[in-house]
Amino acid sequence: xxxxxxxxxxxxVVTLDSEYARLMVISSGRYxxxxxxGLGSATTFPVAVTSQEPPLVFVRPDTVNAIAxxxxxxxxxxxGNWTGFYMRAYNDSIGSLNGRYFVAAFGAxxxxxxxxxxxxxxxxxxxxxxxxxxxxxRAFQNWNYVKDDLTAQGLRRIYYxxxxxFPQDEFMLINTFGMSMTSGSGIPRDLYCWWxxxxxxxxxxxxxxxxxxxFFLPAVFAKMTV
Amino acid sequence: xxxxxxxxxxxxxxxxxxxxxxxxxxxxxxxxFAIGSPKSTQDFLVPGVGPSNGTxxxxxxxxxxxxxxxxETEVLEGVVRVYNYTRTFAASTTSYGTMRLIxxxxx
Numbered sequence: 001x002x003x004x005x006x007x008x009x010x011x012x013v014v015t016l017d018s019e020y021a022r023l024m025v026i027s028s029g030r031y032x033x034x035x036x037x038g039l040g041s042a043t044t045f046p047v048a049v050t051s052q053e054p055p056l057v058f059v060r061p062d063t064v065n066a067i068a069x070x071x072x073x074x075x076x077x078x079x080g081n082w083t084g085f086y087m088r089a090y091n092d093s094i095g096s097l098n099g100r101y102f103v104a105a106f107g108a109x110x111x112x113x114x115x116x117x118x119x120x121x122x123x124x125x126x127x128x129x130x131x132x133x134x135x136x137x138r139a140f141q142n143w144n145y146v147k148d149d150l151t152a153q154g155l156r157r158i159y160y161x162x163x164x165x166f167p168q169d170e171f172m173l174i175n176t177f178g179m180s181m182t183s184g185s186g187i188p189r190d191l192y193c194w195w196x197x198x199x200x201x202x203x204x205x206x207x208x209x210x211x212x213x214x215f216f217l218p219a220v221f222a223k224m225t226v
Numbered sequence: 227x228x229x230x231x232x233x234x235x236x237x238x239x240x241x242x243x244x245x246x247x248x249x250x251x252x253x254x255x256x257x258x259f260a261i262g263s264p265k266s267t268q269d270f271l272v273p274g275v276g277p278s279n280g281t282x283x284x285x286x287x288x289x290x291x292x293x294x295x296x297x298e299t300e301v302l303e304g305v306v307r308v309y310n311y312t313r314t315f316a317a318s319t320t321s322y323g324t325m326r327l328i329x330x331x332x333x
Contacts, residue, residue: 007230007231008229008230009229009230009244009245009246009247010228010229010230010244010245011245011247011333012229013247013333015230015231015242015246015247015248016231016242016248020250020251021250021251022248022249022250022251023248023249023250023251023330053254053326053328054285054286054287054326056285056328074286074289075286078288079287079288106251106254106328116233129233129235132233132235132241132242133233133241133242133246133248133249134248134249135241135242135246135247135248135249136246136247136248136249136332136333139281139330139332141277141281141300141301173283175283175285176283176284176285176296178285178286178296179286179290179294179295179296180292180294180295180296181295181296181298181312181321182295182298182310182311182312182318182319182320182321183312183318183319184315184317184318184319185319186319188292188293188295188319189295210317212312212315212317212318214312214313214314214315214318215312216298216299216300216309216312216313217298218281218282218283218299218301220281220283220330222249224239224241225235225239225240225241226239226240226241226242226243226245226246
């Protein structure tokens with residue numbers, strides 16, 4: 001980088017500069033079970049995300065004495081105007097669709113009335129005080145197999161986990177819990193996320209008729225504050 | 227504070243400090259596998275990114291049907307590989323369509 005600004009952290013890693021787009025929190029709030037008789041949740045972002053690329057949604061379900069189970073995550077809106085997101089409970093007994101979320105994009109939006117803005121060399125807004133950077137907490141390339149059983153419908157259900165002890169301020173990326181995955185038959189492998197609070201275990205769950213143990217899905221966690 | 231920047235929000239919360247790591251986009255591109263493609267992979271060069279400092283995800287680019295399945299990613303040293311099937315699973319079915327590959331670098 002030949003000009004501009006650059007900030008480095010104590011580990012000598014650049015955290016902000018005028019060269020690269022970073023993951024910025026565009027808006028945040030709470031989600032509720034307000035659809036499908038309480039089995040679905042549709043949230044409207046207070047500020048629409050104007051990126052062309054689909055923004056990333058991170059959630060932190062409220063801690064309850066139950067499993068918060070979610071699936072079928074999808075964004076609402078389209079390129080340049082992403083207005084919200086939807087997700088659905090695992091079933092009528094594993095839901096708990098109450099929690100906090102933030103939505104983030106690789107690039108800032110001009111929201112703040114005061115503070116600081118950083119632009120890149122081609123004029124793109126990289127930082128705005130009103131859309132602060134998300135900070136990285138942990139990531140995993142894969143989930144680890146725990147156990148498997150059969151669902152009431154006789155489909156194979158497999159449980160995978162990653163080390164996570166439910167800190168209040170850590171949010172998990174959920175865009176990946178939307179589309180199903182390839183399986184060993186014509187029935188796709190459905191994908192769910194369970195926040196099993198009573199057992200202090202975060203699960204990724206797959207369900208399919210011919211369900212492989214091989215499972216390759218990354219997990220990413222981030223937070224909005226230090 | 228020996229290096230860096232601190233940023234506070236309007237609510238007074240500290241949002242970034244000298245110990246924070248942010249998440250940089252290292253690559254964002256569309257990946258397409260045609261309908262009926264056999265099991266196959268596509269490689270994308272991502273210099274400086276490997277399993278110890280990056281994550282690759284694929285996300286839908288719009289609405290999709292229930293029969294459309296997601297691709298799979300693997301982060302190697304300097305390369306991200308996208309699969310239209312479940313690797314190491316011989317009987318895997320295949321997926322097709324277009325998804326957005328996002329490679330994040332967090333260190």
